[in-house]
Amino acid sequence: MSAGTYTPRPGAAPLPRMIAAQTALETRMLLRNGEQLLLTVIIPTLLLVLFSAVDIVDTGSGAAVDFLAPGILALAVMSTAFTGQAIATGFERRYGVLKRLGASPLPRWALMTAKTLSVLVTEVLQVLLLTVIALTLGWSPQGNPLSVLLLLVLGTAAFSGLGLLMAGTLKAEATLAAANLVFLLLLVGGGVIVPLDKFPDAVQSVLGLLPISALSEGLRDVLQHGATIPWAQAGILAVWAVLGLGAAAKFFRWE
Secondary structure (H helix, E strand, O other): OOOOOOOOOOOOOOHHHHHHHHHHHHHHHHHHOHHHHHHHHHHHHHHHHHHHHOOOOOOOOOOHHHHHHHHHHHHHHHHHHHHHHHHHHHHHHHOOHHHHHHOOOOOHHHHHHHHHHHHHHHHHHHHHHHHHHHHHOOOOOOOOHHHHHHHHHHHHHHHHHHHHHHHHHOOHHHHHHHHHHHHHHHHHHOOOOOOHHHOOHHHHHHHOOOHHHHHHHHHHHHHOOOOOOOHHHHHHHHHHHHHHHHHHHHHOOOO
C-alpha cells in the first residue's frame, strides 16, 4: 500500500453537487411537513373534487372541472412557491438555520437556487397528481403544453419572489399569519374557484392584476379555450416576478 492513500483532502464539493444535495434535502423536508402537505396537496385536491362534484359555484357553460382544473393548478403553484416557501423560510431564518447555511461553503445564491429547484420538483408532483384526478373527473384539456409550462414558470417566479420577500423581512410569526391570510384571500378573489366576472366591474380590473388571477385566467385561456399564449396574463406575471425577486434580493435579511 503506497503512502498517502488515506491522506485527507479537505475542501468543498463541486458546486452542482452541493446544489443538488441541498435541493434533495429541501424537497424531503417539505414533503415530510404535515402543514406543507395540507397546503400543497390536500387542500387543492379536496377543492378540485368537491367543486367538480357538487354544483356550488356557477362556473358557466361546460363541465365544472374544465373551469376548475386550471384554477386549482394555479392554486397549487401559489401554495408551494408562496405560502409554503414563505413559512418554511421564515422559521429557518428565525432559528438561525439560514445564518449557519450562509456560513457554509454553499453560496447564498446557491441556497436560494436549491430552494427554487425544490419548489419546482414539488410543483411537478402536484401538477401530475392534480392532472390525474382532473382527468378522472372528466377534464378535457386543450391548448399547447409549452404555453402552460411558460405560465407555470412565470407564476412560480412571481410567487417565489413574493414569498422570499415576506420571509426575509417579517418575523416568522407574522409571516405565518400573513402568508395564510393571503392564501385564503387569493383563493376567494383570485379567479381560482369563483369566476372574476362574478365580481363588480370596478373590482374585476383590480383583481385581474393579481398574480394568482393572471395565472389562473391564463391557464384557463389555454387549457379550456385553446388559446396560444395569453400575453396579457404572461406580462402581468413577468412584472410580478421581476418586482418580487428584485425586492427579495435587495431586502432579504438572513438573521
